[in-house]
Amino acid sequence: MxxxxxxxxxxxxxxxxxxxxxxxxxxxxxxxxxxxxxxxxxxxxxxxxxxxxxxxxxxxxxxxxxxxxxxxxxxxxxxxxxxxxxxxxxxxxxxxxxxxxxxxxxxxxxxxxxxxxxxxxxxxxxxxPWDRARPVRALEDTPWGPGVRLLTADGRPLRPGDVPAGAVVGVFPEGGIEAGDAPAFAVRLRAERFTRPPSAGHLDGLVVYSVLCTHAGCPVRLYLKGTGRVLCPCHQSSFDLFADAQPVAGPAARPLPGLPVEVGPDGYLRATGDFTAPPGAGFWSRR
Incomplete structure (x- = not known):
């Protein structure tokens, strides 16, 4: 063939x-x-x-x-x-x-x-299941910790004098400015008006709290200087900063977590630990 x-x-x-x-x-x-x-x-x-x-x-x-x-x-x-x-x-x-x-x-x-x-x-x-505790740690831990400096939105270290009375200043952790659970705000209040001492302490009335609402994690942006309250624009939760950021209106059931701070040797504000509670929506911290 x-x-x-x-x-x-x-x-x-x-x-x-x-x-x-x-x-x-x-x-x-x-x-x-x-x-x-x-x-x-x-x-x-x-x-x-x-x-x-x-x-x-x-x-x-x-x-x-x-x-x-x-x-x-x-x-x-x-x-x-x-x-x-x-x-x-x-x-x-x-x-x-x-x-x-x-x-x-x-x-x-x-x-x-x-x-x-x-x-x-x-x-x-x-x-x-190599590390079943990892998701829990990811929700509880943030970039804040002892010695972490407070930075402004443009990356500048913050001194106590950079927080004027009656104004709110957004702050971020040094080295973790992009972390979604790390944003916070610093505000200077009149210490004699505290009805409940801040759980994270204060520096002559200067306090720092997480900016994330404890209802659904929206950023708390509105500050009422006269009443010392911050409002969440998403669902109208209100937090009283003179009472350790306790919720006084709206669906939020937890206070805003506080951040303990101190003045470092270089004169800049530094955290002395993490937030007093997991930041953001309350249901994330349930087990």
Missing amino acids: KRPRVAPAPPGVNRRIVLSFLASAAGAVGFAVTYGLGGQTQWEGICLAVAFAGLATGLAIWGRRLVPVGGYVEEHEGFTPPPGEQALTAAVLTAPDSPIRRRGLLATLGLALTALGVAALFPLRSLL
Whole structure:
């Protein structure tokens, strides 16, 4: 029987497939690295899209350009391929430019599949009970701690004199200004008007409290100087700063957590510990 002739593959096909598989492997590695560094949803999605797109593109080119499309018609499917198809397959697999003999194709395909498989194992880490107490600690601990300086929104250290009477100054922990549970505010009050001593203490009337409302975590932004109260604009909770930020109106049931502070040797305000209670919505602290 005459041996079927296999048409040569178009030039550059091998390189296109290799580049596709390498792009897939790079995407998988990028996903694993992004997830391992803490994760960022948009970049993880982009990396996975590149990984699967590269793999799909390489396999599509391989199947379309390197695997012959037979022109055989069978009445009904049999268990044994017809002789012509067997001869064509043998010719393709044994030819010098056979797809399975092309240098680098199988190796890069294996690399792409291996990288995807390894990257898929990374999310499993979140499901393993290696540290069951970690979520609880994440809710209870903030970047505040002994010796952490109070910074303004533009990153300047805060001195006691930078907090004028009757004004509220937003403060953030040094080294943790981006933390969502760390924002606080400092305000100077008349100490003789305290009906309940601040649980975190005060410096000649200067007190610091978490800015997160204990109802749903909205920022408490409105300060009524005459009454010494701060209001949450989301659900109208009101807190009395002269009574240790106890809630006096609205749905909030817990007082605002206080932050203990002192004046450091350099004259700047420093925290002496964390908030007196977990900041933010009250239901986060339930166990």
